Structures are given as C-alpha cells and as structure tokens.
Amino acid sequence: MSKTLDAFLNDNLQELKEQGLYNEVDPVEGPNGPIIKVRGKELINLSSNNYLGLATNDELKKVAKETIDKYGVGAGAVRSINGTLDLHVQLEDKLAEFKGTEAAISYQSGFNCNMAAISAVMDKNDAILSDQLNHASIIDGCRLSKAKIIAYKHSDMEDLRAKAKEATESGLYNKVMVITDGVFSMDGDIAKLPEIVEIAKEFDLISYVDDAHGSGVTGKGKGTVKHFGLEKEVDMQMGTLSKAVGVVGGYVAGKQNLIDWLRVRSRPFLFSTAVPPGDTAAIISALQMIIDSTELHDKLWDNGDYLKKGLKELGFNIGESETPITPCIIGEEKLTQQFSKRLFEEGVYAKSIVFPTVPKGTGRVRNMPTAAHTKDMLDEALAVYEKVGKELGVIQ
Numbered sequence: 001m002s003k004t005l006d007a008f009l010n011d012n013l014q015e016l017k018e019q020g021l022y023n024e025v026d027p028v029e030g031p032n033g034p035i036i037k038v039r040g041k042e043l044i045n046l047s048s049n050n051y052l053g054l055a056t057n058d059e060l061k062k063v064a065k066e067t068i069d070k071y072g073v074g075a076g077a078v079r080s081i082n083g084t085l086d087l088h089v090q091l092e093d094k095l096a097e098f099k100g101t102e103a104a105i106s107y108q109s110g111f112n113c114n115m116a117a118i119s120a121v122m123d124k125n126d127a128i129l130s131d132q133l134n135h136a137s138i139i140d141g142c143r144l145s146k147a148k149i150i151a152y153k154h155s156d157m158e159d160l161r162a163k164a165k166e167a168t169e170s171g172l173y174n175k176v177m178v179i180t181d182g183v184f185s186m187d188g189d190i191a192k193l194p195e196i197v198e199i200a201k202e203f204d205l206i207s208y209v210d211d212a213h214g215s216g217v218t219g220k221g222k223g224t225v226k227h228f229g230l231e232k233e234v235d236m237q238m239g240t241l242s243k244a245v246g247v248v249g250g251y252v253a254g255k256q257n258l259i260d261w262l263r264v265r266s267r268p269f270l271f272s273t274a275v276p277p278g279d280t281a282a283i284i285s286a287l288q289m290i291i292d293s294t295e296l297h298d299k300l301w302d303n304g305d306y307l308k309k310g311l312k313e314l315g316f317n318i319g320e321s322e323t324p325i326t327p328c329i330i331g332e333e334k335l336t337q338q339f340s341k342r343l344f345e346e347g348v349y350a351k352s353i354v355f356p357t358v359p360k361g362t363g364r365v366r367n368m369p370t371a372a373h374t375k376d377m378l379d380e381a382l383a384v385y386e387k388v389g390k391e392l393g394v395i396q
C-alpha cells in the first residue's frame with residue numbers, strides 16, 4: 001500500500017521538529033525597516049535584505065502610489081501577450097544602463113529568474129559547473145535544465161579548472177556553463193570572478209553570475225561584476241530587485257541576442273503574469289537612486305564595518321565576510337537557535353541559520369545591517385549580543 005499524504009506529512013513534520021529543524025515563521029506587523037514589530041514586540045531588525053533601506057523609502061512609496069492611480073494594481077497578462085507595459089520596457093533599459101550591458105530582461109522574482117534563464121540556455125546535452133554553495137534557486141534552475149550538474153568546491157579555482165578541463169575535453173557536452181553567486185549570502189564572501197572569467201575564456205564556458213546580494217552593495221552599488229570591471233566578460237549577469245533595490249523581481253543583463261532568446265524561450269516570461277505597474281515604477285526610481293548617488297551604499301558599508309568591529313571585539317567568530325553580511329558563527333544547531341531566541345527576548349531580531357541551509361555544525365546567527373540603521377541601534381544590538389553571548393557561554 002502506498003503512503004497517504006497525511007502519513008507522509010505527519011511523519012516528516014514530526015522528524016523535523018525533533019531535530020530542531022522546523023522553522024517557525026513570525027509575521028512582521030508593519031514595515032520591514034531597521035526596527036520591526038513581531039508578536040507585538042519592537043525589535044532591532046538585523047535579518048532583512050533591505051540593504052539600502054529602500055523597501056520603506058518615502059519617495060518610492062509615492063511613486064508606487066501615483067503609478068497605481070494611473071495604471072491600476074495589476075499588469076493584466078503575461079509579458080508575451082499584452083502584460084508588457086511601457087514601464088517594463090523602461091525598467092529593462094534602466095537595468096541595461098545599471099549593469100553596463102547591451103540589454104536586459106526582467107522577471108517576477110529572482111528565484112524564477114534563475115529557473116527561467118538557466119533552463120532557457122542549457123539542456124540535457126550540456127553540463128553546468130556550479131559552486132557547491134550556490135543558492136537554492138540556481139540549483140533548481142540547473143536541475144530544471146536537465147544538464148549534467150558538476151559541483152566544484154566552494155571558490156576553489158583549482159577544482160573548477162580541473163572540472164572545466166575534464167568536462168570540455170570529454171566530448172560529452174554541447175555547451176558548458178560556469179555558474180556562481182556574486183556574493184555568498186551565508187558567509188558574505190565574494191566570488192573570485194577574475195579567475196572564474198579567465199577559466200571560462202580558456203575553456204569556452206558560458207559564464208553566469210547571480211548577484212542577488214551584490215547589486216546595490218558591491219562595486220559602489222553597481223554589483224560584483226562591476227566591482228571587478230568585468231561587465232564585458234560575463235555572459236549572463238543575473239540579479240534580484242527584492243534586496244538592495246527594495247521591491248520585487250529579478251533580471252538578466254547581457255548581450256542583445258541573449259535577451260532576444262530569453263524573451264522567446266524563458267517560461268516565466270511566457271507563462272506568468274508580469275510584475276505590477278506600481279512595483280515596476282518604484283524599481284525604476286530605486287535603480288536611478290543607486291545610479292545617481294553612493295550615499296546609501298556608503299552608509300551601508302559604514303554600518304557593516306561598525307557592527308563587524310563590535311562583534312569581533314566582543315570575541316564572536318564572524319567568519320570571513322567581505323561585505324556587510326555579518327555571520328556570527330555559533331556552531332551547534334540547538335545552541336544557535338537558543339541564541340537567536342534569547343536575542344529576540346532581549347530586543348534583537350537576528351534569525352538563526354542552520355543545516356541544511358549551511359553545513360552541519362556551522363549554525364549561525366546572520367546579521368544584515370542596512371543603510372537605515374543608526375549607530376545607536378547598532379550599539380544597542382551589540383550590548384544585547386554581549387549579554388546573551390556571555391550568558392550562553394559563546395564568549396568569555
């Protein structure tokens with residue numbers, strides 16, 4: 001007899017709960033700014049990806065409201081029928097300007113952008129060299145493509161080179177892609193793009209960079225590819241519009257022929273309704289802000305450096321982050337969750353991240369300071385970290 005749905009769900013939910021791996025989601029009761037309200041409690045928020053504070057920016061709220069009055073709340077159709085509004089075209093021109101490429105295409109989310117773009121370009125006769133720590137949406141996009149997935153050790157260029165050589169010399173594959181996060185979100189380290197591009201050139205690989213956490217953050221706001229001056233070298237620059245840009249959506253920027261292909265072959269563009277007009281207009285204005293000024297970017301980095309220094313001085317293990325993403329590595333899963341729970345009770349929202357999101361035994365509380373935090377907020381958070389760290393024996 002086959003298992004019923006109830007039996008499957010109950011058994012598996014129970015197992016997750018017993019292992020301390022069941023993630024309870026707390027709704028945020030109001031804006032997702034530097035201070036949030038959860039379960040009626042005001043907390044310093046160190047868990048959002050709202051890096052530049054744009055998700056709650058007054059000017060962007062005004063633009064979205066005015067656009068809704070003009071266009072309505074929905075795009076009305078998929079992009080390929082008549083859901084492409086003039087605003088989407090303006091957005092894609094702005095994205096190409098932002099990324100320094102010939103053209104760009106936008107999607108409803110960063111997640112479906114990876115699913116869309118990878119599977120539109122790669123197929124079962126191809127192979128994809130994928131960093132071991134790449135984001136779930138990259139992994140799912142690779143799986144959807146049916147290409148052979150060859151994982152290489154995290155940021156290990158010798159391993160990548162050896163696997164690129166083997167894959168290309170095997171004669172088994174039509175095309176071979178190398179795909180990497182630009183900034184790795186669990187540790188805050190930056191991909192070794194100059195070496196990756198060099199290997200891609202040597203072996204004729206298609207290069208794909210997911211810069212979800214780099215856009216608005218690295219390269220003076222223009223992203224990790226720009227940070228290394230490789231705009232003309234990376235074939236596919238992917239990013240999200242939901243993190244530093246503060247709204248929702250994803251994009252791929254690259255050459256015109258790539259974008260022409262994605263317009264006719266990527267399935268979320270063809271079969272899923274477009275991003276609403278209010279959001280699209282807000283994204284265009286947010287990108288313009290990032291292009292025009294580095295003020296928010298500078299504030300973000302200043303706050304990131306401040307928090308890192310404070311945590312390090314207290315004796316926490318903050319790993320090897322090269323960006324404002326600041327992990328506080330605790331180790332054991334249950335202790336990590338207890339740490340995060342105590343932070344919450346003391347007024348700091350910093351979510352625990354444990355296996356399977358990160359390897360077993362490297363549980364962490366991840367801190368994402370933003371441009372919208374004040375130094376007073378960060379000082380308060382550091383005082384709570386000190387109290388909880390000493391209480392749980394994580395620091396002396």
Ligand code: PMP
Pocket residue numbers: 109110111112114135137181185210212213240241242243248249250
């Ligand atoms: N890529 C990476 C590296 C990400 O971290 C995320 C978001 N967690 C995504 C893609 C998906 O982006 P979105 O949230 O816009 O769907």
